[in-house]
Every structure is written in C-alpha cells, then in structure tokens.
Amino acid sequence: MKSQRITIKYIAERANVSFSTVAKALHNDPVINEKTREKIHKIAKELNYRPNVLAKGLRSRKTKTIGIILNDLQSPFYSEIYKAIGDIINKRGYTMLLSDSSYDEELEMKNISTMISQGAEGIIISPVARDSVSIRALIEDPIKAVFIDNRPSNPNISCVYVDHKEAARIATEHLILAGHRNILLLNGPLRLPSSQDFREGYVEALISHDIEVDEKMIKNNPISIERTCDQMRSIFSGEDNIGKADFTAIVCLSDVIAIGVYESALQMGFNIPGTYSLVGYDNILATKYLNPPLTTVHQPKEQTGLYAINLLLDEIENGHNEHRQIILNPVLISRSSVGNLGRNP
Amino acid sequence: MKSQRITIKYIAERANVSFSTVAKALHNDPVINEKTREKIHKIAKELNYRPNVLAKGLRSRKTKTIGIILNDLQSPFYSEIYKAIGDIINKRGYTMLLSDSSYDEELEMKNISTMISQGAEGIIISPVARDSVSIRALIEDPIKAVFIDNRPSNPNISCVYVDHKEAARIATEHLILAGHRNILLLNGPLRLPSSQDFREGYVEALISHDIEVDEKMIKNNPISIERTCDQMRSIFSGEDNIGKADFTAIVCLSDVIAIGVYESALQMGFNIPGTYSLVGYDNILATKYLNPPLTTVHQPKEQTGLYAINLLLDEIENGHNEHRQIILNPVLISRSSVGNLGRNP
DNA sequence: TTGTAAGCGTTATCAA
DNA sequence: TTGATAACGCTTACAA
16 A cells, blocks of 8 residues: 555656656646647546645645634534535635634634644634634734624624624514513523623613613523523523513524524423514524424525635735625514514504 | 744744754654753744644645545534534544535545545545445545445445435335325435435335335435425426325435425425325434424434544554444434324224 | 754746 | 756654
C-alpha cells in the first residue's frame, strides 16, 4: 500500500519535462506549447492526479475552504441554514468545514482556532454570546467572518439575523389578542443573546397591552425537548414557583421547545390549545404536521444562509471591506395551537 | 492589515532560539530544557500562536481531518447521524469536512476528490450507489473509508448499515397483520440501493402471506415531501395507473415521504388511518408528534454514526486493516397511523 | 540541550 | 517555450 503519490513531479518524470512545466500546463498557462500541454493533461488524467490542497494552500494562501460554526448541528433550524450555505459553497468550488459549539464558549473558541489553523478563508458563525473572547479574537484575526442568528455587539462585523425581539413581540401579542393575559415564556438560557432579545419582545408586548410582567412566568432552560418536559413537570408537580393554573398560554423561544410542550402534553395529559395555547418560533418543517398544527413565527432560514454565504464570498473574492448588516423579518404563521379566550372582540 | 503571521520562526526570533527548538518545545519534547520550554510556551501563548495545519499536514501526512459525505444534509435522518459523528470527531481533536452529494453520482465523485485533495485522513460516506466509479476510486485510494446506510457490493470495505430489506418486511407485514392486502409502496428512486433493498423486503412480505405482487403498486420517486404530494395527486386525479380505491395502506421508504402523505391528506382531504393506513421508516424525531403519531420502523441513527466513526478512527489511529461490517437491526414502533381492517383476529 | 538542513507539493519568479 | 530555484510553515533526522 506504499502506492506512489501522484504529484506534479511524478507527472513530470512521465512526461519528460520539468515539474514547473507541468504546473504551468495544468494551469493552462498559454506560454506552454499546445502539444506538451495536451500530453501533460492526458497523463494527469490517466494517473488521476489530484492537486494537493495543503501544499497549494500553504503556498498561495488560498484553500477554498469555508468554516461554519453553529450551535446545534442536529436542530432542523440550523440544518436548513447550512443546507443553503452548503449548496452555494459547493457550487462555487469551495469546501465546507463544519463544527458544533453546543452553546459553549470554550468549544466555540476551539472551533474558531481549528478553522483558522485549517486555513479557512472565511467563517460563518452563529455566536454563543454577543461579545466574547472568541469573537474578539475572530475580529482581530485577518480572517473574514459573517455572524448569523445574532447581532454581535461590535458593529464592525457583517451579520445576518432575524429580529428576535420583534418575533417575540409578534408571538406574544398574538396570544394577547386571543384573550390571554397570563402567558408563560419558555425561554432559552439567559446568556444567549437570542434569549435576551426574545425576553425583551415578550416584555414589550405585555407592557404595551397593560399587562403586568411577572418574572416568575419567565423560565430559562436549555433548548431541548427533555429540558422542556422537566420544566413542565416541575410546574405540574408543584415544585416550581408557579402552578399549572397560573397561565393559559405559552410562548416558546423555539419550535423545539414547543415540541417539548407537545411531549409534555402527552406525558401529563393536558391539551393544546384546550388547556394551554401555544406559539413557537422558527417554523421548522414538522410544525405544520403536529397535532394540532403549531402556530409559530417564521424565520427565513434559507435566506439567512444565502445572505450569509454571499456576503462572505463577496468579501473574500472581491475584497469587499465595508461590513454589512442584514436584518430579516419574522412573520407569524397562524395555525391551530392557539385558542381564543373570547375576552377580546 | 498586513499583520505578521505567527509562525515558529517568528516565535524563535522573539525567544532567541532556533525555530527547531521552538518546534520541539511546543511539542513538549523532553530533550528541551524546562526553562526554555516554558519561555517558548509563554511567548506562543501571548502571540496566540496557531500551528498551520496545512504545513503540518503537508509534512506529516496527518491533517486530523475527517470527511463526511452524505446525500441530504437537511434530512433529520442524516443530521442525527452526523451529529453523533461530529461529537466524537470534536472530542478526539479532529475536524469535520462535510458535503452533500444530493443522490448524484457525479457530485459524489467530486466530493470524494475534494476531500482527498484536502488531505482528509478518512471518509465516512453514504454512497449513492452500491458500486460506482467513485466507490472504486475510493477503494483504490490509500484513504480509509467507512460506508454507512448501504451495503456496498465490494466486501472489502468497512460499513455500518441497517438491513433495509428487513425493515420493509417488518413494515409491510405489520400492515398485512392488520388486515391490509392492497398496500402501496412509496419507494425512492430505484437506482438507490436502499430502494432496491426496501422493495425486496416489501415483496417478500407480500409473498410470504400469499398476496400477489402488483408492480403498479410500487412507486419510485425522489425522496421529498413535494414529490410525494405530486405522486398522490396523480393517483387521486386518475392520471396514474392506479386509482385511489386500489389500496388501503401505504408503506414508505422514509419518514420524509410519510410526511408527504400527511401533507397530501391535508391537501386532498383524506384521512390517516381512516382512508389509508401508513407506515414510515427511520423514526425521525417529529414522527411521534404528527397527527396521528406515525407508526414507523426505527433506524438506530446515532448508533450508526457512532459505530462508523469509531471504526474509522480505529483504522486510522491503530492501523486496523481488516474490514468490518456492522449490520444494525430495524425495529417497529407502533403508533396510531395504522388502522385494523379486522380481517385478521 | 540546541541548531542545521532536508523535504512535504505547490506557486511564482527569473533565467536559459 | 521550458527549466531551475526559492518560498510557504512545519517535522524530523542528524550534527554540534
């Protein structure tokens, strides 16, 4: 298995020319004689020559590699985003380096380091925090980056994100207009910028409708079905600081959390929207087919990915240097998980 | 922005030692004096030194990079698999190169080439076909590979897969035992090995219960919600060679196809399981919460990923050379999308 | 204990 | 039109 590696040097031997001639021929450099060019191409093809990207990158600084750093590879939310990114990356002849930070700053830092080490020409990242060591490191590094999903506090970064505050406002208001006044917020960990924004939107909606904000009604938990079930169980069992009769509706930071509520409904025997009305966020594929179909706020995920990669490639290939911020709008998708309490006309 | 790149050479200058001393110190080579070692580490840390993986890989042939090639990054089926893979890869200090072949052999070939070019030390691939130019190329190359999701025809390849034939048999038999005899098979494109296997299992189940196999009842379409809706619509409109009354149950090659049937039910106004009983395959997360909850055949996706990456890393790191084939078992998850026709006790 | 030097496979410059 | 050569940043004998 000590099989000879196919390099331009090896091709040169076979073709009886110098390796630099081979290099030029392979790049279709017009200085090379048509005949030799063809001969060399033929040999390369026969030997199934594959240029060594490492050597190439080392020498030319061009690796044609883009790093994508997200927080949860498995989440349908993120997968729609990087599906869109991946398609473009492929089409444009790049390769995608992908990694998962799992909402952990240390891991994020490591991921960024690795990608830079690997010679990624650019990075698209869904940052764990609005500002952090890793983000500052990223900005200092001469590597191009586009942030998605969250607005970084430093304005000198290109980014594409949906206005989470507005999303929460829309979702909460929808419930208020359906007559709900005691609305539970199933939020994510408060250290996440999206959770902070979402919370703000929720509060704003309540206030603008003269509803008092009760801190006990805001629950911050990791974004997962299991943890959501734990939360609901603790409310039902009386362990929590609120009881199951203290609210009539639930807003969730993400559809995954909303699915956790569906699971809880199954486990604890309550009904959606009979017992609780429910609004999610993201509009992931499955929500349409849930029982009942979930009312949720749509995030343009494909668009996010598309904008992000186009911005990045533009910066890389055309040396674009001014930073652009693209804010996308959330839109309410009304389905059947919200019941009308009939207080409002 | 012409910022000085931090290399061992640069650190060497700062530390007043030769660059090879730096290299050794950074590797904690015991021949280096404790004092100088510490000094060098300190400087490296201050300068935020990141080894250039390209140079490293070029010289040492170790890139710590694993390539993952799948057919549909967005599908929850695949994302569970590479989530599992990604976790291990990260934990073991590797990086993941990910790409999507979209069930296209040409793209697959390109993806393999790219990964080899990039110096990936190993590849985990869900192959488009059981045998193909790209697969043969992959075997000839000295790169380690593990196939998942499908059994390749060449036995000299490590692989991890679920027995799709058995899965189809279980699914179909489940319907037969519920009294169904006219069962529509919503299969994938016939060029896909999984479709071929699935078809076999379906046929086997029918035969073993003395039900005649009707080719018209087997539909091969791309695996997507949209194409499934198209198929159902053509049956309902009479354009197809079977009519809507010709069957009472449906088996699907994947849960995504099954979701397409749910969508069709919505669009065309039929009922599950009232009009048609339905069995899916994969047991993706959402199936449990569909309306009605989908009866499906579970594929151990996380296990698939885990086995695959462990096999691969074992081959890479321990030079394991014998190839191993791991076959995983599908298991029926009975929920509420199958109605009993009452013919059997 | 530290330093010198060759080489990994390219690109790119200059000379022939 | 072709060839020789240096350089990219690192690893790794071997020499000092």
